[in-house]
Amino acid sequence: EDQVTQSPEALRLQEGESSSLNCSYTVSGLRGLFWYRQDPGKGPEFLFTLYSAGEEKEKERLKATLTKKESFLHITAPKPEDSATYLCAVQGDTGRRALTFGSGTRLQVQP
Amino acid sequence: GAVVSQHPSRVICKSGTSVKIECRSLDFQATTMFWYRQFPKQSLMLMATSNEGSKATYEQGVEKDKFLINHASLTLSTLTVTSAHPEDSSFYICSAQDSSGQETQYFGPGTRLLVL
Numbered sequence: 001e002d003q004v005t006q007s008p009e010a011l012r013l014q015e016g017e018s019s020s021l022n023c024s025y026t027v028s029g030l031r032g033l034f035w036y037r038q039d040p041g042k043g044p045e046f047l048f049t050l051y052s053a054g055e056e057k058e059k060e061r062l063k064a065t066l067t068k069k070e071s072f073l074h075i076t077a078p079k080p081e082d083s084a085t086y087l088c089a090v091q092g093d094t095g096r097r098a099l100t101f102g103s104g105t106r107l108q109v110q111p
Numbered sequence: 112g113a114v115v116s117q118h119p120s121r122v123i124c125k126s127g128t129s130v131k132i133e134c135r136s137l138d139f140q141a142t143t144m145f146w147y148r149q150f151p152k153q154s155l156m157l158m159a160t161s162n163e164g165s166k167a168t169y170e171q172g173v174e175k176d177k178f179l180i181n182h183a184s185l186t187l188s189t190l191t192v193t194s195a196h197p198e199d200s201s202f203y204i205c206s207a208q209d210s211s212g213q214e215t216q217y218f219g220p221g222t223r224l225l226v227l
Contacts, residue, residue, distance in 0.1 A: 043218035
């Protein structure tokens with residue numbers, strides 16, 4: 001059974017204070033690891049897909065990296081508008097196309 | 112690109128009535144759509160996987176007779192909550208997977224259901 005664990009559960013940063021969010025996973029053959037951002041009362045917004053260890057992707061202040069056991073979402077010089085819940089999910093190669101989600105990290109960036 | 116819409120965004124209904132929620136992929140075709148439920152401050156719980164032209168696959172513990180799913184076309188899936196009760200009040204979110212082979216799922220904005 002695929003499992004995803006995210007840490008920390010909540011994170012409070014000052015504007016400009018860089019940090020990283022962790023996503024540890026176990027999966028029988030990784031087809032993809034996904035990062036989403038979710039604002040309160042809205043659906044998740046797609047950020048990145050990573051397919052293999054060593055892969056990195058960047059978008060503005062966000063950078064996602066992947067190893068064989070975990071993924072990190074690095075936030076460089078965050079701004080208050082980066083405040084949201086960040087969700088990590090995996091898809092294994094069992095033929096099941098649904099994603100397995102972690103519980104998310106609630107990020108608050110204070111001005 | 113990759114936009115998914117849901118309608119309605121919010122619905123309030125009386126206990127015992129049925130509510131239909133639509134999920135549409137606006138700029139791509141989706142062979143597979145997924146329905147999730149989310150409680151406050153919790154992550155997404157998969158309810159069912161909807162495949163175009165075939166029966167939905169429900170997760171363990173989800174009543175298929177209560178949550179009717181229809182995926183009649185490559186751009187539309189519907190979830191009907193039948194005989195809704197207050198405990199069905201929740202945030203329902205759909206996602207769609209591009210038929211081109213990409214694994215990424217794109218999510219709709221969600222539907223807030225309140226059953227009185």
